[in-house]
Amino acid sequence: MDYLRLENICHSYGESRVLGNVNLGIEKGEFITLLGPSGCGKTTILKIISGLIEPTSGRVFLDGKDITDLRTEKRNMGIVFQNYALFPNMTVEQNVRYGLDVKKTGKNEAKEKVEYFLEMTDLLEYRGRHVDELSGGQQQRVAIARALSWDPSVLLLDEPLSNLDAALRMKLRDEIRVIQQKTGITTVFVTHDQHEAISVSDRIAVMNGGSILQFDTPKEIYNNPKDSFVRSFVGASTVVTEEEYRMLGGKKAFSVSPFVRPEQLEISDWKGTGVKGEVLDVVFTGAFYEYTVLFNGKEISVNRLNLGGYDMPEKGDTVELRLRNE
Amino acid sequence: MSRRLNGKNALRTAVYLVLLFFLIGYIVLPLFNTIGESLLIDGKYTFKEYVDYFTNENQMVALKNTVVLGILSVVSCGIVGTLLAYCLTFYRFRGQKIIHIILLSPLMIPGVITVITFNQIYGESGIVNKAIQLLLNLKEVPINFQGLPAILFVIAYTQYVYFYMNIHIAMKYIDQSQIDAARSMGAGDLRIFRQIIWPVIRPAFLSSMIISFASGISSFSAPNLIGGGYKVLSTQIVKAKSLYNMSLASVQVVVLLVLSVTVMMLIRYYENKYRSHMAVRPVPVKKRELTGIKGAFIWLILTIQVVLVVLPVIAMVYLSFMTTTSIMREIFPTAFTFENYTEIFTDRRAVKPMINSLKMALIAVGLSFIVAVPGSYLVARGKEKMRNVLRLLIMLPWCMPGSVIGINMINSFNKGNLFAFGASLIGGFMILPIGYAIYSLPLMFTSSEVALNSIDPNLEAASRSLGAGTLRTMFRVVLPNIAPGILSGGVLVFIRSMGEYTLSALLYGVHNRPISISVVTNMQEYFIGLSFAYGVVTILICYIALFIIFKVDEKRFSL
Ligand SMILES: Nc1ncnc2c1ncn2[C@@H]1O[C@H](COP(=O)(O)OP(=O)(O)OP(=O)(O)O)[C@@H](O)[C@H]1O
Ligand SMILES: [Mg+2]
Numbered sequence: 001m002d003y004l005r006l007e008n009i010c011h012s013y014g015e016s017r018v019l020g021n022v023n024l025g026i027e028k029g030e031f032i033t034l035l036g037p038s039g040c041g042k043t044t045i046l047k048i049i050s051g052l053i054e055p056t057s058g059r060v061f062l063d064g065k066d067i068t069d070l071r072t073e074k075r076n077m078g079i080v081f082q083n084y085a086l087f088p089n090m091t092v093e094q095n096v097r098y099g100l101d102v103k104k105t106g107k108n109e110a111k112e113k114v115e116y117f118l119e120m121t122d123l124l125e126y127r128g129r130h131v132d133e134l135s136g137g138q139q140q141r142v143a144i145a146r147a148l149s150w151d152p153s154v155l156l157l158d159e160p161l162s163n164l165d166a167a168l169r170m171k172l173r174d175e176i177r178v179i180q181q182k183t184g185i186t187t188v189f190v191t192h193d194q195h196e197a198i199s200v201s202d203r204i205a206v207m208n209g210g211s212i213l214q215f216d217t218p219k220e221i222y223n224n225p226k227d228s229f230v231r232s233f234v235g236a237s238t239v240v241t242e243e244e245y246r247m248l249g250g251k252k253a254f255s256v257s258p259f260v261r262p263e264q265l266e267i268s269d270w271k272g273t274g275v276k277g278e279v280l281d282v283v284f285t286g287a288f289y290e291y292t293v294l295f296n297g298k299e300i301s302v303n304r305l306n307l308g309g310y311d312m313p314e315k316g317d318t319v320e321l322r323l324r325n326e
Numbered sequence: 327m328s329r330r331l332n333g334k335n336a337l338r339t340a341v342y343l344v345l346l347f348f349l350i351g352y353i354v355l356p357l358f359n360t361i362g363e364s365l366l367i368d369g370k371y372t373f374k375e376y377v378d379y380f381t382n383e384n385q386m387v388a389l390k391n392t393v394v395l396g397i398l399s400v401v402s403c404g405i406v407g408t409l410l411a412y413c414l415t416f417y418r419f420r421g422q423k424i425i426h427i428i429l430l431s432p433l434m435i436p437g438v439i440t441v442i443t444f445n446q447i448y449g450e451s452g453i454v455n456k457a458i459q460l461l462l463n464l465k466e467v468p469i470n471f472q473g474l475p476a477i478l479f480v481i482a483y484t485q486y487v488y489f490y491m492n493i494h495i496a497m498k499y500i501d502q503s504q505i506d507a508a509r510s511m512g513a514g515d516l517r518i519f520r521q522i523i524w525p526v527i528r529p530a531f532l533s534s535m536i537i538s539f540a541s542g543i544s545s546f547s548a549p550n551l552i553g554g555g556y557k558v559l560s561t562q563i564v565k566a567k568s569l570y571n572m573s574l575a576s577v578q579v580v581v582l583l584v585l586s587v588t589v590m591m592l593i594r595y596y597e598n599k600y601r602s603h604m605a606v607r608p609v610p611v612k613k614r615e616l617t618g619i620k621g622a623f624i625w626l627i628l629t630i631q632v633v634l635v636v637l638p639v640i641a642m643v644y645l646s647f648m649t650t651t652s653i654m655r656e657i658f659p660t661a662f663t664f665e666n667y668t669e670i671f672t673d674r675r676a677v678k679p680m681i682n683s684l685k686m687a688l689i690a691v692g693l694s695f696i697v698a699v700p701g702s703y704l705v706a707r708g709k710e711k712m713r714n715v716l717r718l719l720i721m722l723p724w725c726m727p728g729s730v731i732g733i734n735m736i737n738s739f740n741k742g743n744l745f746a747f748g749a750s751l752i753g754g755f756m757i758l759p760i761g762y763a764i765y766s767l768p769l770m771f772t773s774s775e776v777a778l779n780s781i782d783p784n785l786e787a788a789s790r791s792l793g794a795g796t797l798r799t800m801f802r803v804v805l806p807n808i809a810p811g812i813l814s815g816g817v818l819v820f821i822r823s824m825g826e827y828t829l830s831a832l833l834y835g836v837h838n839r840p841i842s843i844s845v846v847t848n849m850q851e852y853f854i855g856l857s858f859a860y861g862v863v864t865i866l867i868c869y870i871a872l873f874i875i876f877k878v879d880e881k882r883f884s885l
Contacts, residue, residue: 050791052787052790052791071790072787072790072791073790073791073792073793073794073795074793075791076793077791078791078792079787079788079791081784081787081788082784083782083784085782085784085785085787085788086788087785087788087789087802087803087807088785088807089803089806089807098789098792098794098802099792099793102792102793102794102798103793146788146792147791147792150792150793
């Protein structure tokens with residue numbers, strides 16, 4: 001049975017409707033991601049789960065109980081806010097202790113827990129610092145430690161990585177996943193970055209315009225999008241006709257119009273056996289050559305792995321295209 | 327609806343109702359009582375008192391004088407304050423920080439003390455006056471420090487601070503890159519001022535105009551003590567009250583109130599009409615060195631201003647160590663004594679006003695705190711409708727001069743009053759601290775509101791999500807984070823209350839005679855040294871408070 005469930009959730013801020021009939025079921029211990037463009041209602045869903053706002057209609061269930069009318073402070077959830085919202089008047093340790101103090105945890109137990117989570121997030125040496133003396137990455141880890149420390153039943157993370165630079169983002173993304181696996185806590189992660197979503201989630205809910213379009217494993221979302229928005233939002237792709245797809249050697253059946261992804265196409269010099277295309281442009285990105293090929297009057301993106309050779313098709317060359325089939 | 331909303335709303339509604347109870351009881355109803363009093367003659371409502379008032383030539387002169395004083399104080403404070411802000415923003419020179427602090431300091435010196443000291447320096451037997459007479463061997467003293475010019479002088483050299491402070495802050499948003507861009511396209515100084523600088527400082531300029539006009543039309547100590555027959559509305563109000571003519575006083579209060587509200591709304595209207603757009607991240611202006619004729623001129627202005635600000639303080643400290651006889655007999659008093667201080671610190675009757683003022687200022691801070699902080703929280707986070715009503719009521723005293731608040735209080739609390747739980751407050755100790763608190767409520771509210779708006783609302787969400795209830799969130803998260811703002815607001819309220827004179831003159835009694843009244847009466851009874859000792863102690867207390875502000879709210883007051 002679903003551990004956390006949203007049923008027919010609708011929400012409007014005044015006149016403007018931001019969520020239309022959202023249904024979502026999450027299993028215990030699962031790590032799911034809400035993925036969608038800015039303004040699609042991701043934060044609003046998190047706020048409804050945590051009780052910070054009340055949905056206009058619909059119900060929220062946790063562990064079989066209807067918690068829609070339960071106040072935030074009674075829901076036992078850990079939230080990591082988009083901007084962390086650390087208490088600036090407190091030290092790292094006091095921030096992490098806050099939830100435990102509220103719960104009136106015994107002194108020794110609280111101390112142990114704080115230390116456990118500070119250690120897990122690699123913050124022990126900063127415990128006495130004020131939070132404004134920390135770097136962005138450290139602040140983010142304080143926010144996670146604070147949210148986890150009081151044994152929440154669900155962990156909610158609202159774009160926790162969006163303020164960080166690319167390298168740190170990758171590192172912390174992996175840390176979050178490791179922490180989640182260590183604690184086994186049911187987690188809802190919000191992001192608008194598809195790579196982030198794909199690399200950490202058990203399942204992804206792709207959203208647009210206030211609805212969930214597809215809720216599936218990362219592989220299914222990528223390989224088998226049920227919706228043209230999902231296809232275009234996750235990964236690069238070129239839409240082709242059924243006929244073109246067969247010409248390229250494709251065998252799959254589609255629930256949306258057929259499409260090809262750049263890394264699924266093979267590009268080679270013209271030998272006269274495949275379908276013919278003309279190189280319009282090529283960009284070298286290190287690991288790949290990114291080609292734009294004119295095929296049947298259509299511009300198709302194709303990636304070719306860089307294996308170290310120099311003898312590549314160039315702009316203006318006629319090339320052969322073929323889908324790699326499993 | 328749901329139970330969860332009811333629980334949260336119950337506390338909110340309770341606080342809201344308590345606030346409304348006090349705001350209505352102490353601000354709105356007293357105002358209506360005054361309006362009622364102005365219309366009521368022998369149990370009947372009539373406009374007779376108004377007709378009498380508007381046909382009385384003397385009264386019309388006072389009314390005209392009041393308006394003139396308001397306009398002239400805007401002009402004089404505007405010139406002085408803007409000029410100074412300009413100098414400190416665009417030029418670099420040594421001692422800038424000290425000069426900035428000196429320029430802000432008149433804020434900390436109660437008006438009544440300034441007036442008395444100015445009089446001692448520039449007045450008929452004042453040091454400067456006598457010195458010039460002696461030097462030039464004149465038959466009569468050269469400066470006649472009385473009437474409108476004297477009042478204006480005092481106002482310009484004390485109230486310019488609002489212009490100075492506001493415009494100085496606004497000028498931080500002037501964008502040097504815009505100035506450079508304009509210059510590269512051939513714009514001259516005037517055009518740059520009109521098109522780049524003026525739009526940025528306009529809001530600050532307009533709101534300082536309001537403050538300045540308001541303090542001009544409500545000024546009481548200067549017209550009362552050095553006015554020399556220059557009658558204005560507030561002196562007339564206090565006079566009518568002392569003759570027990572409450573209906574005349576009430577009519578004058580209504581007129582003064584209408585005047586101040588009209589002008590405020592007029593300026594507010596312009597303020598909204600010309601909303602300006604600030605640069606998001608302005609490049610700070612390049613400061614120039616003080617060189618050439620322009621530099622010399624600016625030096626001169628700054629020097630004069632600093633001397634004008636510092637001289638009274640020095641004079642006051644000096645005179646407080648002189649015997650009264652020596653002050654009265656000699657041009658440059660030299661008879662040194664500690665007597666004045668020993669007297670105000672040892673004579674129980676003389677200590678009393680200081681204790682009273684300290685106590686009352688602290689109570690006023692407490693009272694305004696109790697209303698303004700929860701009030702600003704409800705305004706910042708509450709429902710739309712509640713918000714507007716509450717804000718309006720709390721800000722209402724902003725357009726009430728001290729004399730208006732005073733008369734309102736008399737009209738309402740001279741007999742048992744429901745809102746004072748049946749007691750009559752007039753003549754009691756609490757009437758003054760309550761009056762001070764009402765007077766400063768908008769100031770406290772604004773400080774707290776600014777602080778609240780600058781903290782992240784997610785902090786409260788974070789606290790609640792970690793299981794904390796409303797009260798814990800309030801005391802552990804919200805209050806600690808707005809503390810610097812409300813503390814500095816509290817200090818300002820404290821300082822204003824320490825030396826408040828207008829309300830005090832209307833409301834004090836035997837139990838709560840404040841320091842400002844003692845300063846004046848001692849002066850009038852020729853205990854001049856004593857009077858100055860009181861002044862010095864007051865200023866000292868205010869400077870200690872100022873020091874605390876600088877420490878807790880460095881950002882707002884720093885250069
Ligand atoms: N308090 C509010 N009042 C009115 N409209 C709001 C409010 N909060 C959000 N909205 C609107 O609701 C929509 C969804 O907002 P939400 O914050 O849930 O988006 P999001 O998916 O989290 O976006 P982002 O990725 O930019 O954080 C947006 O169009 C936003 O403008
Ligand atoms: Mg968001």
